[in-house]
Amino acid sequence: MSKRCHLIVVGFDEIVLNKYLGLVDDAIKEGVIDGFSIVDLEKEREEVEKHLARALIRPEKTYYLQTPDLLHETEQMLEFDDIAQVIQSRHGEIKVYIATEVSYHERYLKYCVEHGISCLVEKPVFLPQKDGKYCPEVMVERMNYYVEQAEKNNCHVSVMTLGRCHEIYADVVYQMIKEKMQKYEAPLTSFHIKHAGGVCNLHREYLTREDHPYRYGYGMLMHGGYHYVDLLARFLLLNKMIYPKKQFEVAFASYAAYPTDQNDRIPKPISERFDDNCPDWWKTEGKGIDWGETDITSTFALRDKETKRVITLGTIAMEQTTPSVRTWTDFPDQLYNKNGRVSNLDMEIQLSTLFAASVKCYKIPRDDGKFVEHVPVKPHIITRANPKLLPDEEYEVKKVYPEVYNSTSNKRIMTRWLRDEETVSTLREHMPVVKLMQGIAFSLEKQGESVVVDLCGP
Ligand SMILES: NC(=O)c1ccc[n+]([C@@H]2O[C@H](COP(=O)([O-])OP(=O)(O)OC[C@H]3O[C@@H](n4cnc5c(N)ncnc54)[C@H](O)[C@@H]3O)[C@@H](O)[C@H]2O)c1
Missing domain, CATH: 3.40.50.720 (NAD(P)-binding Rossmann-like Domain)
Incomplete structure (x- = not known):
C-alpha cells in the first residue's frame, strides 16, 4: 500500500x-x-x-x-x-x-x-x-x-493507455496468445492490427483546432496511434519467451494520407452537406503547411538482429478516414467527441502453422442520446487451429464476448497507480513502444522505404 x-x-x-x-x-x-x-x-x-x-x-x-x-x-x-x-x-x-x-x-x-x-x-x-x-x-x-x-x-x-489492462485485448487476447505460445512453443509469426478511428474533420478545422491538431507536423500517430503501437509492441515481445537469447529488430515501410488528400477521399454529396467541398484547398489554404498524417499504413518484419532471419511479418494501419457518426457542421458546445469519432479495431494473429486468432472490437452508438465515448465495445473473436496436431484445440471457435467499456482499462491503471500497485504500464515497459513509434515516425519521413528499429537494445 x-x-x-x-x-x-x-x-x-x-x-x-x-x-x-x-x-x-x-x-x-x-x-x-x-x-x-x-x-x-x-x-x-x-x-x-x-x-x-x-x-x-x-x-x-x-x-x-x-x-x-x-x-x-x-x-x-x-x-x-x-x-x-x-x-x-x-x-x-x-x-x-x-x-x-x-x-x-x-x-x-x-x-x-x-x-x-x-x-x-x-x-x-x-x-x-x-x-x-x-x-x-x-x-x-x-x-x-x-x-x-x-x-x-x-x-x-x-x-x-488503452490496451494494457483492457478486458479483451489484455485479459482475453494477450493472455490466450501468451498461453498458446508457451504451450506449443510457437513463435508469433504474423500480427496484423488495423484501427479505424472513424474521425470526420472538415478542412477549415485543420487550420483552426488546437486540440488534436494536424498543422504542426504530427497527426494520427501522436494522437490515438499510440494505443495500437503499444499493442503491437506487447505482442511482438511475446517472441522473447520462445527466443530469449535473440535480439530483435523491426523494419518498417509506411505510407500515409494527409489533410491535403482529403477532398478526393470524401464523397461530394457529403462534402457539400458539410459545406466542405474544397477541391483546390491543397494548393491554396492548405499549401505550405507541414501537415501531420490522418491515415497511416505500415508493413513490418521482426527479425533476429544478428542473422536477419524473419520471425514475424505484419501490418499496422491507423486510419481516421473511416465511418464516423458526425452529422453536424459546426462543433457543438460541451461535446468532447467533436469530430464524431467511433472506433473499430481488428487484429489477426497467427502462431505459425498451428493457431490463429481473429479479433474484432467495435462501437455502435445507441439512439439514447449518449455520446459515443460512453457506448460499449462489442468484442468478437474467432480462433482456428490444427486439431489433428493439437488435440486440445478445435478447428474453429467463434465467440461473441459480453460488451466492455474501453474506459474500464484506463480506470484500472488509475486505480492501481494511485495505490503504487501499477506494474504493467510503467515507463520502462513503454520503452519498446517509444522505439516503434520513432521507427514509424521515421518511416513516414521516407515513405515506401525501409527503416530499421532496434527493439531490444538500450
Ligand atoms: N488514454 C486515453 O484513452 C485518452 C483518450 C483521450 C485523450 N487522451 C489524452 O489526454 C490528454 C488530454 O487531451 P485533450 O485533447 O483532452 O487535451 P486538452 O487540450 O483538452 O487539454 C486538457 C487540459 O489541460 C489543460 N492544459 C493544457 N496545457 C496545459 C499546461 N501547459 N499546463 C497545465 N494545464 C494545461 C487544458 O487547459 C485542459 O483543461 C492528451 O494527452 C490525450 O492524448 C487519452
Missing part, C-alpha cells in the same frame, strides 16, 4: 471529470490520498470552473498558471515548482497525474522524474519537440533519460 499523499491533477478537462473523479473519491475515502488539487491554465479558467460546477468532489484548491506564452517552458515550470512546493509543505508527499494537451506532457514528466515525484502520464508519453517543433529524432534518447531518472529517484511512473 502506498503512503498517504496528495494528488495534483495537471489539466482538468471533461475526461478527467467524467472518467476519473469517482476513482479519486474512492482513493480519498480509502485513505490512499488525502485529497487533490488542480493545476490548469489561466486562459482556461472559465472552462475549468464549468467542469468543477459538475464535479462529484471538490479539489482542495485550483491553481491557474499565469504564464501567457506556453512556449516559455522555463517560466511555466518555475510557476509549477512554486505550487508543488506549497502543496508539498502542506501535505508531505505528492503524486501528479499529467493530463494536459500532449505538447505539454514532457515538461511535467521531466519535472516529476527529476524531483522523484510519482506520476501518471497520458499517452503518447510525450510529444517529441525541439525548439517548439515536432522532432521524432529526440524521442528514444529522451525517453531513456526519463526512465533512468525515474528509477534513480525511485518514483512510480506509469503511462495511461
Whole structure:
C-alpha cells in the first residue's frame, strides 16, 4: 500500500471529470490520498470552473498558471515548482497525474522524474519537440533519460493507455496468445492490427483546432496511434519467451494520407452537406503547411538482429478516414467527441502453422442520446487451429464476448497507480513502444522505404 499523499491533477478537462473523479473519491475515502488539487491554465479558467460546477468532489484548491506564452517552458515550470512546493509543505508527499494537451506532457514528466515525484502520464508519453517543433529524432534518447531518472529517484511512473489492462485485448487476447505460445512453443509469426478511428474533420478545422491538431507536423500517430503501437509492441515481445537469447529488430515501410488528400477521399454529396467541398484547398489554404498524417499504413518484419532471419511479418494501419457518426457542421458546445469519432479495431494473429486468432472490437452508438465515448465495445473473436496436431484445440471457435467499456482499462491503471500497485504500464515497459513509434515516425519521413528499429537494445 502506498503512503498517504496528495494528488495534483495537471489539466482538468471533461475526461478527467467524467472518467476519473469517482476513482479519486474512492482513493480519498480509502485513505490512499488525502485529497487533490488542480493545476490548469489561466486562459482556461472559465472552462475549468464549468467542469468543477459538475464535479462529484471538490479539489482542495485550483491553481491557474499565469504564464501567457506556453512556449516559455522555463517560466511555466518555475510557476509549477512554486505550487508543488506549497502543496508539498502542506501535505508531505505528492503524486501528479499529467493530463494536459500532449505538447505539454514532457515538461511535467521531466519535472516529476527529476524531483522523484510519482506520476501518471497520458499517452503518447510525450510529444517529441525541439525548439517548439515536432522532432521524432529526440524521442528514444529522451525517453531513456526519463526512465533512468525515474528509477534513480525511485518514483512510480506509469503511462495511461488503452490496451494494457483492457478486458479483451489484455485479459482475453494477450493472455490466450501468451498461453498458446508457451504451450506449443510457437513463435508469433504474423500480427496484423488495423484501427479505424472513424474521425470526420472538415478542412477549415485543420487550420483552426488546437486540440488534436494536424498543422504542426504530427497527426494520427501522436494522437490515438499510440494505443495500437503499444499493442503491437506487447505482442511482438511475446517472441522473447520462445527466443530469449535473440535480439530483435523491426523494419518498417509506411505510407500515409494527409489533410491535403482529403477532398478526393470524401464523397461530394457529403462534402457539400458539410459545406466542405474544397477541391483546390491543397494548393491554396492548405499549401505550405507541414501537415501531420490522418491515415497511416505500415508493413513490418521482426527479425533476429544478428542473422536477419524473419520471425514475424505484419501490418499496422491507423486510419481516421473511416465511418464516423458526425452529422453536424459546426462543433457543438460541451461535446468532447467533436469530430464524431467511433472506433473499430481488428487484429489477426497467427502462431505459425498451428493457431490463429481473429479479433474484432467495435462501437455502435445507441439512439439514447449518449455520446459515443460512453457506448460499449462489442468484442468478437474467432480462433482456428490444427486439431489433428493439437488435440486440445478445435478447428474453429467463434465467440461473441459480453460488451466492455474501453474506459474500464484506463480506470484500472488509475486505480492501481494511485495505490503504487501499477506494474504493467510503467515507463520502462513503454520503452519498446517509444522505439516503434520513432521507427514509424521515421518511416513516414521516407515513405515506401525501409527503416530499421532496434527493439531490444538500450
Ligand atoms: N488514454 C486515453 O484513452 C485518452 C483518450 C483521450 C485523450 N487522451 C489524452 O489526454 C490528454 C488530454 O487531451 P485533450 O485533447 O483532452 O487535451 P486538452 O487540450 O483538452 O487539454 C486538457 C487540459 O489541460 C489543460 N492544459 C493544457 N496545457 C496545459 C499546461 N501547459 N499546463 C497545465 N494545464 C494545461 C487544458 O487547459 C485542459 O483543461 C492528451 O494527452 C490525450 O492524448 C487519452
